[in-house]
Amino acid sequence: MSLGRGLGALISxxxxxxxxxxxxxxxxxxxxxxxxxxxxxxxxxxxxNTKQPRRHFDPLxxxxxxxxxxxxxxxxxxxxxEKPNGDYEVVAGERRWRAAKLAGLTNVPAIVKVLPDEEKLxxxxxxxxxxxxxxxxxxxxxxxxxIDEFHLTxxxxxxxxxxxxxxxxxxxxLLELPDEIQKALIEKQISMGQSxxxxxxxxxxxxxxxxxSMLGEKISVRxxxxxIRKKVPSGSQRRDPNLMxxxxxxxxxxxxxxxxxxxxxxxxxxxxxxxxEELSRIIKKIDGGE
Numbered sequence: 001m002s003l004g005r006g007l008g009a010l011i012s013x014x015x016x017x018x019x020x021x022x023x024x025x026x027x028x029x030x031x032x033x034x035x036x037x038x039x040x041x042x043x044x045x046x047x048x049n050t051k052q053p054r055r056h057f058d059p060l061x062x063x064x065x066x067x068x069x070x071x072x073x074x075x076x077x078x079x080x081x082e083k084p085n086g087d088y089e090v091v092a093g094e095r096r097w098r099a100a101k102l103a104g105l106t107n108v109p110a111i112v113k114v115l116p117d118e119e120k121l122x123x124x125x126x127x128x129x130x131x132x133x134x135x136x137x138x139x140x141x142x143x144x145x146x147i148d149e150f151h152l153t154x155x156x157x158x159x160x161x162x163x164x165x166x167x168x169x170x171x172x173x174l175l176e177l178p179d180e181i182q183k184a185l186i187e188k189q190i191s192m193g194q195s196x197x198x199x200x201x202x203x204x205x206x207x208x209x210x211x212x213s214m215l216g217e218k219i220s221v222r223x224x225x226x227x228i229r230k231k232v233p234s235g236s237q238r239r240d241p242n243l244m245x246x247x248x249x250x251x252x253x254x255x256x257x258x259x260x261x262x263x264x265x266x267x268x269x270x271x272x273x274x275x276x277e278e279l280s281r282i283i284k285k286i287d288g289g290e
Contacts, residue, residue, distance in 0.1 A: 038077045040107040041088055046080065046097060049090045057098060065095060066102035074100055077109040079123065091115060092123050122146070122160055135186045136195070140174045147172070148275045153255030169251065170196060175274075178204050181211050190214060193221035200228045243267075254282050 078093030090097050091113065100108050115123070134142065146152050146160070154172070158165040174182065174195055185195045194214065201207045210231075214224065243260045250258040250269070257272040273279040 038109050041110045045087045065099035069099045069103040080110045137182050140171045151281045197224045
């Protein structure tokens, strides 16, 4: 499912009443909007999304949204799924739900869906990407979860979220950075381009030293890349373009980071994996099982 088709394409309702237990809904008929039925759900029966890719909700932004909700109400229904115990879980619209709680609302307008876990994460991820609500590290973790938990390739993830495969790969690579650099990126002390440039330094201590020298300084990505090139041994600055092409082909085929080093006629292929599940998926691909 491509992001270009929009969130609505992912959550279009079947309009079947049996998807929801009316006994658990506030005692009134739903509002019908097109083919989607909007129900008023008691706010106490709703819990957060266990697959929510967003990890940080800014308190000040929630206060602003809460003030708006008090004044105008919730203008766009949240998306819920029904849990086995009859309560509900947020799939999309968690900020609106949290703001509604702050505003003291007792019910919220919602569309109730039946969704597998993969689609729960996919919808939550796409909504946040469309609203540009995720920081790069949250986005990277969400892509990694799609790859690890649901055994998707980077190509499949790129199709779902409407970004190129290299863009997805570059974002996922941010998880290779030390926690201190990830934190600086989240707090917007450094830019996405600068963090990607720091990946050129393979040694953690060198990366942290470079971060310390950058903070508080106005350094462009190009200047940073120039400084990093000076630190990297000259022998590793130029790489055989044929090897780089083969690395890319292997990355596409296996859906993970692959590196090739060569000395003379001999060399080493390194295949990275980040969980036991991903290792199993890669082995199946090599065996021709996928």
